[in-house]
Amino acid sequence: MANMAQAIRMALHYAEENLGVTDIFGEDVGAPLGGVFTATQGLKTAWNTPLDERGIIGTAMGLAMAGARPVAEIQFCDYIYNTIDLLKLAGNTCWASIGQWNLPMVVMTPVGSGIRGSIYHSHSFDATATHIPGWKIVMPSTPLDAYGLMISACRDKNPVMFLKPKALLRIRGEEQIPGEPGDDKVLSKMIDAPLGDRSKWKPQWPELTAYAVPIGKAKIVKTGGQLTVVSYGRTLPLCVKAAADAGLDAEIIDLRSLWPYDWECIKESVKKTGRVLFVNEDTEVTNFGEHLVRRTVEELFYELLAPPRLVAGKFVPGIGLADALEMASVPQLKDIGEAMQQLAAEAP
Amino acid sequence: MANMAQAIRMALHYAEENLGVTDIFGEDVGAPLGGVFTATQGLKTAWNTPLDERGIIGTAMGLAMAGARPVAEIQFCDYIYNTIDLLKLAGNTCWASIGQWNLPMVVMTPVGSGIRGSIYHSHSFDATATHIPGWKIVMPSTPLDAYGLMISACRDKNPVMFLKPKALLRIRGEEQIPGEPGDDKVLSKMIDAPLGDRSKWKPQWPELTAYAVPIGKAKIVKTGGQLTVVSYGRTLPLCVKAAADAGLDAEIIDLRSLWPYDWECIKESVKKTGRVLFVNEDTEVTNFGEHLVRRTVEELFYELLAPPRLVAGKFVPGIGLADALEMASVPQLKDIGEAMQQLAAEAP
Amino acid sequence: MAPRERKLKAVAPLVTHSDELPLDKKLLLQMHEMMVKSRALEERLIAMYKSGHGYFWIGGPGEEAFNVPLGLLIKKGQGPAFDFLHFHYRQSATLLAMGEDPIHALRQMKNTATDPYSGGRNFAGHFSKREWNIVPVSSPIEVQYAMAPGTALVQKRHGGDGITVVTGGDAGTAEGDFASCLIWSTRPGNELPVLIIVTNNKWGISTSYATQQGAARLSDRGVAFQMRTKTIDGNDPVSAYLELKEAFEYVRTERKPYLVEANISRLYGHSSASGANYVKDEADCITQFEERLDERGILSKKEAQAVREKWVEAIADMARKVKDEPQPDGSTIFDHTWARED
Amino acid sequence: MAPRERKLKAVAPLVTHSDELPLDKKLLLQMHEMMVKSRALEERLIAMYKSGHGYFWIGGPGEEAFNVPLGLLIKKGQGPAFDFLHFHYRQSATLLAMGEDPIHALRQMKNTATDPYSGGRNFAGHFSKREWNIVPVSSPIEVQYAMAPGTALVQKRHGGDGITVVTGGDAGTAEGDFASCLIWSTRPGNELPVLIIVTNNKWGISTSYATQQGAARLSDRGVAFQMRTKTIDGNDPVSAYLELKEAFEYVRTERKPYLVEANISRLYGHSSASGANYVKDEADCITQFEERLDERGILSKKEAQAVREKWVEAIADMARKVKDEPQPDGSTIFDHTWARED
């Protein structure tokens, strides 16, 4: 099966062929590199930009205004923080112009830890992104969802922030993307750029379809009755594994869309289990998981058997390079497992 | 009594005379204007900068590195959002250099609604600021606290973000700042720049003292047993008034320091009342009040008589100019009063 | 040894046409009327602010001699075949020259629900009009320079002669976005059809250009990028017209950028926050132009006065009309957060 | 009518000293040894990465001919009387030329607790040394250009001859912070003593300068600001030394900025992410310099080889030592969040 980088690439190929995507651009996004994580290799509308994140976001906005359909990349979300004003502007342009100007644009950026990226290649962006109104925000945890969410993002009339969990980009999926060949090696030969000279290389795209994951719809990865676990991105598969390891009957929800998010899905599950753990790896102060905790107590307080819990990144100024530093800074399998067990066992 | 703008000005004067403050700077901060809210009139180290927020924050960092003690202003917090990367860098420099480089710098910026500032002069910054590690963050609601917090900020060895609640800047205090003359008119004559030509004007500073409000310490504005209300900035006096209007025996806490914050004070109060309302005006998704809600359920769940509640700004892309739009977007007296009454009356 | 370095000088020529009126009489009169109409509009907006019919005023009195010719030269319409316009908040005169009804500016000033630009959400002077490719004027200074390459890129691909026009103030050029615009417009082989304009009134609120920026001429900022540049007298509508015309033609046909700095006046201070009173020691382009028109026998002072009265009155009428229009309702705050699905 | 506009050309001269060796033999040999030592260090760092003793490598092989003279010319010490240094991540050679012990770079590569720059928190090449005014090298590109005016301002006030040196890559000049540095260094009457350096290796990761930036010479970016500028050959240590010396002297004495662009090579690609293999079609400054030293009878190839072997070995010894040093403990993640109170 395709890995997530390949899945995104295929979705973007589909989108430039069928959904009107005109520009896939950013630092090192075009040939020869095709993106630092290979997610844009071989795409016909991919191009390289100056090293200027403000220019990238600004140009995306201009392109969208003029009728193009851009997919802009910020090479690492660690480098998006000088553009927050522009992201806010993109998010308020439709509203401020009372619907005159909408901005159909996608911004994608790799997020999170897991590759020993040190202080500046380990940032999360979900807390900051969810505080910016006017954007839709998605974050897949599987290649198939990455494919389907990218299709939806490229169809949306509004700005969509597509967060790519760095640690999962090279992990192969367990579900087939409609159209991809069954054999990984065949797929790789078709669409992965060769090492060495790429000037004559052209990808051979499989016959792809418009498989779409609707924005705003969560996925119940595993049903269960003992407690609810809500996560997304890198920590989602850890939640699945931790529950299995601990033999807990957890209901695990992959949120996938952070804004708008599938409150109905969370609510139904929490009503059933009475216990909920939210897991993400952004730093834990003014964190999106805290929004979910707040909403939970606001609407479901009297149905809770235990306080809703959050496992998130420590509130440290950065994620240190050394192994032990990264491990202690962002949730690991063990942390999640322990939190689940405690929550499942918690009694007043 | 002094208003908050005057209080800040006096504290800065004290700080440049006694605490080593070397540079008070930003757009229109120096003569002749002395700041768009007059908070820097007549200060001897105040100077005007190019219109470049990134340059302002970057220069502050450089000044702090070289042994100066800067107080930088961003004219409105609405215009700070292209500097978040620099703020993050300022917040991680000491940590990343394992303590070699600390940055004793203050950034001050007017925040919030209340002056019909429309989309771009009504932003709040507390949610964003509290998500940035390595900063101390303060926000006074009275002139005396503004004075005392600025003194502490100018003594701190770390970056301090001083949020100025715009709506309160021209409101006179009820407490005297040690040293200020009793008569407002006398004070104004001494330290407010005259209209017209100011080239020959010099302020006459009162004899001031190092009255300091420690960072991290909340203030119980009113004790009470029925419910706890935690707020800061513009909404704090509204909470006081709403409680009085409703005849509620509320314990009202002015947080004053957002980071680090006085958890002990909140905790003691919530233990006593079992009910807590958090009030701020930043948009309500991934909001600092949600962090406080999370911490409350995390540590005090079993002592709560009702779910902790949050009153915050609506999650709108901007605050519209027209009266009704602003009123509907951010908490007003009525909203706060209703929330208090509901919380006080809430039973499962 | 090779020579070490040279002290370099500013190189963009300053262009003026001080004593000439080499334009059609009809055009001269048209420009005059538009300038006067715009001034009447701005003065009405200020009066509205002063009498409590609006919370804040910012606008363009003093820039008419530049903004009117700019408006006349624009290729107006929707989509990439037409000009895309990233404007500053002082460009009511450009809109009026393009044919906009001044009543809408009054509506925005009074933040009525009928304000077609923002529905009562945004400040005066913050226009937006999609049918004419006028992208929303934004309060954050200079972000328009970061967006302009995007629309210009679409136009470059589209072909034809539609171009992007972006304007901003002198102080704002200190923001990095101005530099971004220069870089993104001159990528080798991908030069963009963008007319980059700076209106230099020598002030950013209370801070003078002379104290903050070391560039002798702001147009010199384009030189390193091998871009055409010039500094023009924006207080003279004739000079402005001719110089802008040449720049527009270059950008339309060559599909490459041109950086124009226009020296202009700020006639009522920065905004209502600084009082919005007439500044006597700044050149008033309308008075100056009327002097010349009178001298050449094109328009007498009396005739000019009549034009002014006509518009003052017309706009006063509009203001009366707007007075009774409804304010937006609090229940609408979320409207248009998302694009309409259709 | 006045002339309309002129097509303007890049104006900063390109300075080279190709055939001369007008420096002291002692200095030439010192520079050579430092260059070789730095190369040996970088090659060891790469080897460590390749054998799993580090997660990521980035560094400066190829820039030695520029970075060594730079380091030799710095006025080293703490506080505003000395030079403040805002460095790029390719400047190990500058540090070694300043007298730094190479073992610390190995420690940072291996993210040991003993790494004095970041305690195992930051990537290789991200130096920080307060005793020498070396501010932490930051991963975000170009932010150093926004901070440099701050340290230079303190130095301007302090008097004496301490200056600020800021370096960055060519691609990074597209960030607005580079423009901010030019603006803040040239405020009229407040010109700052800052040596602004761009090392132009013609690449930003996989993206070539030629495809993205229209400035013929990056040093031309300073022209509009009436700043001294030059473009030099950074692959020739003699040229680099002489040109930097002149620029340092100007900034030290005139207390005004100077913009220097140095053309240099990127000899092992961008970083370990692109393989970190030797790039044959880039000029190797050490090979070239050794050729010249040999020709002039200053240092034979054999002698040069001996220098190299000495340092390869010495650094290998250090690497062995570092191998057993402890990693930081997970419990320390919050340490140094706040400054120590004393």
Ligand SMILES: Cc1ncc(C[n+]2csc(CCOP(=O)(O)OP(=O)(O)O)c2C)c(N)n1
């Ligand atoms: C990013 C940003 N910073 C600060 C402000 C506040 N502000 C509004 S106008 C202005 C001065 C602008 O001067 P200039 O660019 O010369 O334009 P002018 O008003 O003179 O036409 C400032 C500082 C803002 N709107 N945006």
Ligand SMILES: Cc1ncc(C[n+]2csc(CCOP(=O)(O)OP(=O)(O)O)c2C)c(N)n1
């Ligand atoms: C703000 C920011 N954007 C993107 C990156 C990712 N990045 C690291 S190095 C680099 C290229 C830098 O090129 P240049 O400035 O020429 O320096 P060089 O590496 O060639 O010395 C990029 C894009 C970054 N570190 N910071």
Ligand SMILES: [Mg+2]
């Ligand atoms: Mg101006």
Ligand SMILES: [Mg+2]
């Ligand atoms: Mg480079």
